[in-house]
């Protein structure tokens with residue numbers, strides 16, 4: 564059954580941090596709450612944890628209303644952005660803290676600690692001082708400490724955001740594997756798209772306290788419910804299109820889509836529009852041609868703003884090798900991987 568949130572509203576004075584949210588996390592599922600700063604993600608997570616009281620609505624675990632259940636009786640494990648380890652205990656002391664409080668004896672506790680450290684990739688770290696750990700190691704210890712309590716639900720609040728980019732990407736993959744190993748049910752708060760898409764079975768996009776859409780990463784990416792979700796997920800140009808036999812035709816050309824015949828609305832991300840320098844010696848097809856107005860280097864591509872006559876500005880990408888320069892003429896080709904079908908069913 565898992566977690567169910569019904570009509571949840573949380574207010575702080577005049578501020579409505581969470582607004583009539585309905586959400587469920589199924590047993591064994593990892594759900595990410597994704598949204599910009601201040602959209603209410605942490606408040607929603609903290610309310611599930613029991614750290615905030617709902618103004619209205621209910622939080623249920625396996626069908627049981629948690630309103631009267633205090634934090635420590637909810638059997639939920641929590642990991643915060645900065646880990647919040649006990650600085651005066653070593654790694655084993657931190658991981659074994661919960662079991663020790665529950666009266667688990669020395670040998671059994673040591674075995675459990677060793678098992679958990681192995682799980683988070685820190686075998687042999689038991690005697691290390693937590694103040695000497697790197698940020699990534701400290702977050703792994705925090706995760707092992709949360710898992711030590713055998714939580715029924717893991718609540719992770721920006722667990723990787725204090726780490727640098729390389730480490731964050733690696734740890735997100737490790738964490739996804741770790742959450743996928745057992746029957747872990749987890750709710751993860753993040754403002755990082757990649758992290759949400761890497762970790763979660765489903766992602767709930769939030770704005771202004773409300774959940775706009777909760778779906779699998781693949782569905783969210785290809786079928787955002789409306790323009791706001793599409794924009795949040797990187798779409799910069801919106802166009803009406805006509806679909807016929809799996810091909811959508813719009814003002815910027817044609818692209819393969821999975822949609823039924825009829826009218827549709829396309830959301831184009833920069834990566835959905837590929838630009839190549841127009842060569843006078845190579846005759847063009849039906850692709851639109853435009854002039855490069857802006858150009859910036861990204862880590863694995865060049866991003867362009869292209870002006871297309873009678874259409875206007877279009878964001879596009881090009882390969883770094885032989886990238887077009889400002890004022891160059893480019894041909895544009897649509898790439899289905901970067902294009903969303905907005906709304907509809």
Ligand SMILES: Nc1ncnc2c1ncn2[C@@H]1O[C@H](COP(=O)(O)OP(=O)(O)OP(=O)(O)O)[C@@H](O)[C@H]1O
Pocket residue numbers: 575578579580598599600601602603604605606607754
């Ligand atoms: N204890 C509090 N008292 C008053 N207002 C609060 C409190 N906690 C949160 N808020 C307000 O509620 C809104 C939602 O905050 P919340 O921290 O849940 O957002 P968030 O999406 O997690 O943002 P961030 O990613 O920046 O942490 C914000 O306007 C915030 O200022």
